[in-house]
Amino acid sequence: MDFVQNFPFFSIILSMFSGIISSVLPARAAKWVNTCLIVTVGAMSACLLGYLTKTGEPFVYWMGHFPAPWGNEIRAGTLEAGMALFFCIIMLLSMLGGEKKLLGEVEYSKHNLYYILVDLLLSSLLALVYTNDLFTAYVFVEINTIAACGLIMIRQNGRTIEAAVRYMIMSLLGSGLFLLGLCTLYDLTGHLLMSNIKESVAELIAQGTYTVPLMTTIGLISAGLAIKSALFPFHTWLPDAYGYSTVSSAAMLSSLVSKGYIFLLIKIFYRVIGFDIIRESKVIHVLFVFGLMGMVFGSVSAIRENDIRRMIAFSSVAQIGYIYMGFGLGTQAGIAASVYHILSHAATKSLLFVSAIGLTDVSGGSRKFIDLTGAGYRNKLAGVAFTVGSLSMVGVPMFSGFVSKLLFMEASFGHSIKMFPALIVLALSTILNAIYFMKTVIRIYVPEKRPDFETITVRDEKLYAATLVCFIVLNVALGMFSLPIQNWIRTGLSMFG
Amino acid sequence: MLGPNLFTNYGEAVAIILFGIGFSNLLLQKNLIKKIIGLNIMDTAVYLYLAEKGYIAGRAAPIVTNGVQDAAAYINPVPSGLVLTGIVVSVSVTAIMLSLTMRLYRRYHTLDLDEISLRLKKEGL
Amino acid sequence: MKRKNNAFFRWFYGEKDPYLGKVEMRPQPKYENKPSDLREAFRDSMMRDRIYDAEDNATLKIFQKLYRIAAVLFCLILIGILLVNVSWLPRYGQASNPVNNEVSARYIESGLQETGAVNIVTGMILDYRAFDTFGESNVLFIATVTVLILMRLDKEKKAPAKKGVPVYTKPADELTVAQAHDRIYEPKNDVILQMVAGFLVPIIIIFGIYVILNGHLSPGGGFSGGAVIGAGLILYLNAFGFEKTERFFTEKTYKWVCFFALTFYCLAKSYSFFTGANHLESGIPLGTPGAILSSGLILPLNICVGLVVACTMYTFYALFRKGGF
Incomplete structure (x- = not known):
């Protein structure tokens, strides 16, 4: 066994261990531990990605001395390793971009607790990405939820605490459904490991026994994870949570936490139930419909919003709708488009949150559109970054959002019933996106002098500026060099099977 | 439509009904403490459901007694282990919910979530 | 529908809390917000007319009614679906169910030899499926962190000053108030x-x-035993007060006990995962089954979990009561 194969295990255990150490460290040290951790895990994931691309074979890794159906296992393929790398990049950039705000919004004696939350969030994301065991997935889903709750309410005002309560209630409903589905699946198959469950499920389908409970289980698990990742009718907690928490939290929540659940759902579709069975089930039609509704209603709510952070938050609802619409198409291409959209949305949304902070800072801290007038001149780089993010969200060529929209269109072509609704709603949603993002971009570039507000140049905030540049580069790279990424997603998905 | 085993699986059926009760409490109650109680009912129902899975009629608890190590002597140990893990999760979640509730109560002197939202809107934060 | 107006029904509909003002140890101040100027007061009253006045707000009323009906329907449908689901599940208590397969058979038949634990469930959760259990103790750890963020009242601690960076200032001195109340x-x-x-x-x-x-x-095991010890500590605190417990249990105690227990847990399990995955011998003796000092790592891990849980339970209580130790 090659030493590289230990890396998934190392990255998970290292992030948990950093969380534990940070509990006794002062804030500064905890920050350094956190930064080093993210960089190390990212480097390890990159090595692993290289190794896996070379060998082309996924591997399983025993967590303990016992083989497959008895002990826990983790599993790594190219898609997993690449996702881990991508999550690390986004997390690092979000933490750096929001570092300055953290000082102003969070009590200093609680900073090390914040870094513990981030470390454990990373560990749970990695575990969700790598795990090969459903019950491990449940435990880490809970860690993810609690960490997200902590991230929301670390900036303690009434809004965030109320948002955290609403978030917890929704999430716990989701967890309850997920756990119930998991128990039923265990009851039918007698296994908790993904590969073993898949074999048993295939047998059950071949024999034609227990079809009703099997379909209910698929429904329960999909519903649980959809509720947790804020699919349209369950999104009520989202605008307050993203809109009022501190900026790195908002960036991480929108780009990582919900994506972790979605990735787990993809994994369950492919590795637990089997994609052929999912395609036959009715669940994906429900996901399709809710996805479409989310795409429209999320954008409509965003148009009506008068607060830039909440507008970006509502846009997340629409983007999650895109991803679930991709699932709902029920084709390999649809899932591939969804995975691409996970990447592009994560990169863009965190960019938007981080750059919006730069704009509100030069508008006297106000987030209302009326005060943002001309903010693009007062903080030039943040203005450019926000424009890039907006163009990417709308789907202008050269940026990442364009490619994912193209992939969604390609995936929906040739689909007998779902083609027209998908295409119409995609077009409608693009127009709506354009309305509210272009409104904002025009607003921040209206040449109006506001002498009462300060001006911030790149030289004032070097770290922040560097973060924004990295984000812009990431977005353009995702948009320009999409072919290798699409290939990577396709081979990764085929490794799942 | 309805399968053959509804009344044989009465334990699971009761667990499901309890789950529904907890679920509706979580959705319908305005009082946060009552919501948390609903949440706990829901979790407990899932553990009952899980525990039912492990039971085999006429067998002993999975602790090796008198050196008997026959699979036919004990019930299935896996669900018991899962319930143990689940209980810890629900304790943690309950603690968090209670502390969130305490913070909100200290600030707004009410436990009604809708009332709190209205006061928040009034504060115009 | 005319409904009865006695105390029980009013409690049932959430209109009146019979214990309000009777069981609280300290009188609760009324919620008030002071409008600082005339304009704000005006805006306030406008706002109240629009949203706050729930009695006369027809849309809000309809929305609430719809929400309740939808929620009840949703729950009923969910229960119905799940009951149908239950009716198709394998029969209760049969040895031939799919759950009782080779997995549980091996746990029972060779658990004693492979883990050294007489209690098969303990052997399963701390050896076969130890990664789940480690995750579970991390759930408890992160829950404590979250509760600490919410409830701990810190003395003012200055952040290192940076140019042009606003530093968080606390709204009011909650710490002294809470201590005085206590x-x-x-x-x-x-x-x-x-x-x-x-x-x-x-x-x-x-x-x-x-x-x-x-x-x-x-x-039994670490979690149940730890919860028992935690309950004992809480009883002691209630009888003798914080002055007595501060002698042996402060925030430092909590911090370091938790740190060492979790670090040991993490390192021990990493060792065992690493050796297991690389097919190396772990070299930890399992001892004679049935003796106290047996079953390899399980006993030390149980002690660690017990320490963490006991400290956590006590900490939850202390934080809920006065926001510190």
């Missing part, structure tokens, strides 16, 4: 409670230690 309203010198606690606390704590140490031999 001093005033803390029940003191309750002789009956102190006598009973004097008898019970040692017994409870010894029982907790017994449960932890015998986790691999009999029902």
